[in-house]
Structures are given as structure tokens and as C-alpha cells.
Amino acid sequence: MSNSILKTILAAGCFAAIAFPADAEPTKPECLAGAKPGGGFDLTCRLAANSLLEAKVIGKPMAVTYMEGGVGAVAYNHVIGKRSKDGNLITAASSGSALLLAQGKFGQYDESAVRWLGALGADYGVLVVAADSPYKSLAELIAAYKANPSDFAVAGGGAVGSQDWMKSSLLAKAAEQEPKQMRYVALEGGGAVLTALEGGHVKVGAGDAAEMAKHHVAGKVRVLAVMSPSRLPGDLAEVPTAKEQGIDIEWPVWRGYYVGKDVSDDDYKWWVDAFTKLAASPEFTKEREARGLYEYTLIGDAFDGQVKADVARFKILAKEAGM
Structure with missing residues (x-):
């Protein structure tokens, strides 16, 4: 394992064994960034859009669209209410999204209202x-x-x-x-x-x-x-971690994606396999490093579990902090 904190989960067990579901490739791939162009969500969408095409995981360019409001809350509610079944669409998220969900700032919906797809850097x-x-x-x-x-x-x-x-x-x-x-x-x-x-x-x-x-x-x-x-x-590289110095503090700022709750299992599996293939490609590594992100890859069930664990942890931290 790389010393640079690689957390890669190969959802299909082996790169060579990945079998994409027939006819599940998106016909109009799109990434939704829940803010104005230029911010973290835009970076996250561009990371996927550029590297998926360069690594030939998708056969046509991925559109990047923007929906500003509530640091991702408007986009979250839009996906749930309007595009819950859309297998073409992935939406950018971050550990900040999990923090806002923990604080109830995404409205009536919680972290179980979408399907968490994967994180591709942090x-x-x-x-x-x-x-x-x-x-x-x-x-x-x-x-x-x-x-x-x-x-x-x-x-x-x-x-x-x-x-x-x-x-x-x-x-x-x-x-x-x-x-x-x-x-x-x-x-x-x-x-x-x-x-x-x-x-x-x-x-x-x-x-x-x-x-x-x-x-x-x-x-x-x-x-x-x-x-x-x-x-x-x-x-x-020469700066010690907080844990090395005796303080149990970790704060990964992951960059990830989710899809609608009602996306078909075949569509979801296609994206999981696509991300797994992408994470092993040199084109992706180059794109990730160009955006100043460190290796942090969690895909499918592993990422779903991490998001839900993060939300639970943030709820405790917020309560302890008097939020």
C-alpha cells in the first residue's frame, strides 16, 4: 500500500474481473456541482469529467452543470425530488456535505436519501x-x-x-x-x-x-x-500528524459523488465499476495530483458506510461543541 494514504476499495474484487452491466453506460453523462463555477464542487466534477474521458472509461464527454444554493443543499434536494432515477447523473459532494447533513441543513432529507457512489481524493x-x-x-x-x-x-x-x-x-x-x-x-x-x-x-x-x-x-x-x-x-512530509504527537485528531476532507436513491442497481453498478477502473488508471492519478488532492479512494458500499459514519461522528462533535 502506498505511504500516501491510499484507501482503495476494489468493489469488483479485481480490476481485471470488472464486468460492466450491459447497456448501462450513461448516454448523457453529467456531473452536478452544487455551487457556482470555480469552487470545490466544480473541482470535484472536473476531476471526474476529465479523467473518465481521458482514461476512456466513458465514450463521450461528461457535462458539468451548476446549481447554487445552501452549500450543496439545493442540488441535494433537486436530485432527490427531480432526478432520483437518473442514471446519467452524478453529483459532487464533500465531507462538508456530511457535516451539513449532520446539522440538519439539507432540509427534510438525511444521508440515506441518496446512494453514495465513491470518493476519489481528499x-x-x-x-x-x-x-x-x-x-x-x-x-x-x-x-x-x-x-x-x-x-x-x-x-x-x-x-x-x-x-x-x-x-x-x-x-x-x-x-x-x-x-x-x-x-x-x-x-x-x-x-x-x-x-x-x-x-x-x-x-x-x-x-x-x-x-x-x-x-x-x-x-x-x-x-x-x-x-x-x-x-x-x-x-x-516532515510535518508529524496530530496522532504522532499524542492527540487523536483526524480530519479528511474527501471529495466524492452520489447518485439518486432510485437509480437502478445496474446503473449504480456501472458507476461503481467505472470508478474502480478509473482509480487504477494513470490518467486519474495525474488529474488528482493536478488538483492538489491526496490518494483517498472509497467506492460503493465502503464509501456509503464512511459517509454514514462521518455524519454520526459529526452529530456527536456538534453536540459536544454546543452547536
Whole structure:
């Protein structure tokens, strides 16, 4: 197994044994991104659309369409209400979708209202401080936070209840502090978090590895811990995980897809087999790496189980954090 956190589930058991259901290939393949062009959902759709065609898993281009609203909530409700049987359609999702489902922000529907197809990559949460910060390890940061919590402003690229807020709450819990008492500064994206750190306006930032890695290498900030099961490859290879430093914190930011609840078993199996074939292709690896994602492949039942486990975990975290 690769050292870069490969979690590949070959749904058909063996790549060579994959048999696509007859006549199940989508006639008009489409990926729905539940936001404006340019964001994470767009990236997720483009990852599938480009690599599926380049690897010759699909025989015609996949259309990418957009439906803004509720950080994916409008698209989720649209698929359930209007396109539940559409075997042509896959819809982009992320661990943020699971977090919003756990908080009841997708309306009347829960995580069982769609069929979860697969995840084809992930980023990971990080905790970062300014380059001239006195804290050289996660243990030092936690000890200082615990000693004087009111002195620690923590910035994240999202509002209270967002993924960055939840990462910050895990830091507060590790320091035996109430997350809802945390001095959290909600900013617009990772770039604003970096600016706040460099300007000395906050002491800690919560963010994602792919965005922070180049700034860590450039000496602008210091990544203290990555929230991954094992060390990440590339620019952050020398940064220890939170677990290595004695703190049981993991935060994968997976990029995945779902289909409608009433899609036929043959159509669902076609997509599962297609994703399994895709994940083993060099064309996919190139596309994933170009988008700054790390290896994280869960397909079919394995992904369905992971999403539902994530929602259950996020419900507990939200309750503990006083959300």
C-alpha cells in the first residue's frame, strides 16, 4: 500500500474481473456541482469529467452543470425530488456535505436519501501558526492554549459550524476548553487566514493541507500538525500528524459523488465499476495530483458506510461543541 494514504476499495474484487452491466453506460453523462463555477464542487466534477474521458472509461464527454444554493443543499434536494432515477447523473459532494447533513441543513432529507457512489481524493485538515510563533509542536500549542485560552484567537476560512470551526474545536477540546467559548475568527477562505496569521492578528489557523503546504515551505507560516492517519507526501512530509504527537485528531476532507436513491442497481453498478477502473488508471492519478488532492479512494458500499459514519461522528462533535 502506498505511504500516501491510499484507501482503495476494489468493489469488483479485481480490476481485471470488472464486468460492466450491459447497456448501462450513461448516454448523457453529467456531473452536478452544487455551487457556482470555480469552487470545490466544480473541482470535484472536473476531476471526474476529465479523467473518465481521458482514461476512456466513458465514450463521450461528461457535462458539468451548476446549481447554487445552501452549500450543496439545493442540488441535494433537486436530485432527490427531480432526478432520483437518473442514471446519467452524478453529483459532487464533500465531507462538508456530511457535516451539513449532520446539522440538519439539507432540509427534510438525511444521508440515506441518496446512494453514495465513491470518493476519489481528499485533502486533510491542518493546524498552522505564524513563522515566528514560539510554538514548535502541537503539544506546546495545546499547553499554552490551556494555560491562557482567552489569549488565543483561532482563525478559519468559514463560519461557526464550518469544517474549519470544527477543526478548531478539536484543538480547544484537546486543551480541555469548551469549544463554544473559543475565540474563533471567521474569515473568507484560507488566504484571509494566512494574512491574519502573518499580521499577528490571530495565533492559530485551521485550514487544509493543500492550500497551506506551499506557504509552509516558503517559510511564511509553520504547519504544526496534519490531521491525517499517516504523514502526507510532498511538501509536508516532515510535518508529524496530530496522532504522532499524542492527540487523536483526524480530519479528511474527501471529495466524492452520489447518485439518486432510485437509480437502478445496474446503473449504480456501472458507476461503481467505472470508478474502480478509473482509480487504477494513470490518467486519474495525474488529474488528482493536478488538483492538489491526496490518494483517498472509497467506492460503493465502503464509501456509503464512511459517509454514514462521518455524519454520526459529526452529530456527536456538534453536540459536544454546543452547536
